[in-house]
Amino acid sequence: MTAPRRTTALIGDDNTVVVAGKSLTWRTLHKLPQLPSPAAVLVDNGADALAALRHHAVHGTELLVATSSRVDNRMREELGESGFAIVLPTGEVTPAKLKRVEESGRAWLLTSGSTGRPKRIGHTLESLTTVTGDQPPRTWLLPYSPGTYAWWQVVTLSLTHADQGVVAIEPDELEDWPSIAATHGVTAASGTPTFWRQAIYRDADALAAVPLEQITLGGEPVDQAILDQLREIFPKARISWIYASSEVGASIVVHDGKAGFPREWLDRKPDPDRPILSTDGDELVIRSPHHGAGLVGAVHTGDRVEYAGDRVLITGRLDTDEINVGGSKVSAGVVRNVLMGHPGVSWARVFARRAPLVGRMVAAEVVRNPTLGPLTHNDLVQWCSSRLPDYGVPRRITFLDEIPQKETLKSDV
Amino acid sequence: MGEVMTAQGKNLPGDDTADLREIGFRSLDFSELALRVEDELEAELNFDAPGLRRIATVGDVLDFIEQLQSA
Numbered sequence: 334m335t336a337p338r339r340t341t342a343l344i345g346d347d348n349t350v351v352v353a354g355k356s357l358t359w360r361t362l363h364k365l366p367q368l369p370s371p372a373a374v375l376v377d378n379g380a381d382a383l384a385a386l387r388h389h390a391v392h393g394t395e396l397l398v399a400t401s402s403r404v405d406n407r408m409r410e411e412l413g414e415s416g417f418a419i420v421l422p423t424g425e426v427t428p429a430k431l432k433r434v435e436e437s438g439r440a441w442l443l444t445s446g447s448t449g450r451p452k453r454i455g456h457t458l459e460s461l462t463t464v465t466g467d468q469p470p471r472t473w474l475l476p477y478s479p480g481t482y483a484w485w486q487v488v489t490l491s492l493t494h495a496d497q498g499v500v501a502i503e504p505d506e507l508e509d510w511p512s513i514a515a516t517h518g519v520t521a522a523s524g525t526p527t528f529w530r531q532a533i534y535r536d537a538d539a540l541a542a543v544p545l546e547q548i549t550l551g552g553e554p555v556d557q558a559i560l561d562q563l564r565e566i567f568p569k570a571r572i573s574w575i576y577a578s579s580e581v582g583a584s585i586v587v588h589d590g591k592a593g594f595p596r597e598w599l600d601r602k603p604d605p606d607r608p609i610l611s612t613d614g615d616e617l618v619i620r621s622p623h624h625g626a627g628l629v630g631a632v633h634t635g636d637r638v639e640y641a642g643d644r645v646l647i648t649g650r651l652d653t654d655e656i657n658v659g660g661s662k663v664s665a666g667v668v669r670n671v672l673m674g675h676p677g678v679s680w681a682r683v684f685a686r687r688a689p690l691v692g693r694m695v696a697a698e699v700v701r702n703p704t705l706g707p708l709t710h711n712d713l714v715q716w717c718s719s720r721l722p723d724y725g726v727p728r729r730i731t732f733l734d735e736i737p738q739k740e741t742l743k744s745d746v
Numbered sequence: 747m748g749e750v751m752t753a754q755g756k757n758l759p760g761d762d763t764a765d766l767r768e769i770g771f772r773s774l775d776f777s778e779l780a781l782r783v784e785d786e787l788e789a790e791l792n793f794d795a796p797g798l799r800r801i802a803t804v805g806d807v808l809d810f811i812e813q814l815q816s817a
Contacts (some may be wrong), residue, residue: 694777729781
């Protein structure tokens with residue numbers, strides 16, 4: 334018996350694609366004229382990004398697609414020197430400074446840049462298509478910024494599987510996405526925890542009107558509070574969280590509604606189709622079949638893990654998650670989870686502040702849940718005091734008026 | 747300083763010579779006070795400016811904070 338062969342045939346070419354309110358299909362999307370290869374296609378709307386992706390899928394061109402705001406002048410120079418023609422949102426093309434042979438079928442992604450300048454990671458349509466097998470018919474929301482790993486995940490699913498429509502959400506539609514999703518019958522949506530928190534915070538009733546059967550979270554640490562809130566609104570939906578990155582692909586998928594993943598998943602027996610998870614000290618290490626080009630072998634993710642009973646929680650970036658308060662170490666992610674566990678908190682960010690005597694202190698920014706009563710600084714300090722050691726209690730808490738969100742749908746938590 | 751103590755369920759005595767250990771004013775409380783001053787002034791303070799010295803009484807804390815603000 335042979336293993337099933339993964340296919341990147343464009344089985345979904347007739348799937349519905351909704352852009353700017355227009356219902357089209359992949360096949361009937363507008364065509365981009367004379368797209369060079371290799372090309373870095375910089376877009377200012379989702380429709381052009383989808384058109385560039387289909388062109389790449391049909392013609393096997395070498396492509397990097399990203400929003401123009403993510404690619405600064407220095408990076409444009411670097412891309413030109415690496416052989417990419419730069420295609421601007423206006424259609425204007427700056428020829429590559431280096432002439433080279435294209436890498437046929439190569440898709441380039443930019444990392445989110447959470448650890449510095451975005452890096453270029455090489456993939457193919459095949460390595461980006463991590464969902465295989467028959468899928469129940471679904472209409473997917475596409476809120477992600479074009480060119481990010483999460484964006485590629487949704488669009489490759491739609492392009493390579495039958496009955497997987499997509500509804501693209503432009504940046505200026507993000508605040509109102511539930512009504513757009515309800516109009517177009519979106520049944521599946523993937524977003525960061527910040528994205529979901531904002532939707533609940535803005536209008537939980539509008540969110541509840543979306544007929545969601547599949548809810549996916551990823552891109553940031555996923556805490557139990559947001560999973561529970563979504564479960565309450567969507568008692569029948571499958572709620573999953575995914576650990577994925579441009580470097581290692583989609584490596585952890587959890588469907589049981591709990592934060593973290595089962596501890597028994599660490600150091601499981603090797604399986605060619607399944608990533609191997611392990612830890613090195615506090616750091617999550619992944620050996621993944623979905624990795625980017627040149628990233629064979631164990632990849633140190635830079636993400637910090639912490640054990641909670643039989644679960645392994647991913648608490649945040651290793652270099653920013655650990656706060657050393659006078660020699661006692663506390664995880665910003667753990668403190669954030671405690672804050673997010675308060676029913677009056679819609680969103681929280683925990684960080685270190687420089688302080689005398691102890692070097693660093695834990696501080697936080699919080700957005701209150703508007704549907705509940707008043708919440709004071711002291712209420713939260715007391716809530717944390719009964720759940721955290723002294724040095725982990727945020728002593729300075731600033732209240733923000735709204736949940737901050739970046740283009741990547743993350744909020745730097 | 748009183749607000750920091752109150753938040754911890756303690757009272758600040760009126761006597762500047764009161765011993766910090768006896769009234770339960772700890773390093774974390776002292777650090778919180780410095781951050782409150784920063785927030786009040788909306789400016790980052792140079793915590794190294796006053797130099798190393800013994801901070802044992804309520805008066806020592808108040809002197810330190812005063813020096814921070816003028817540094």
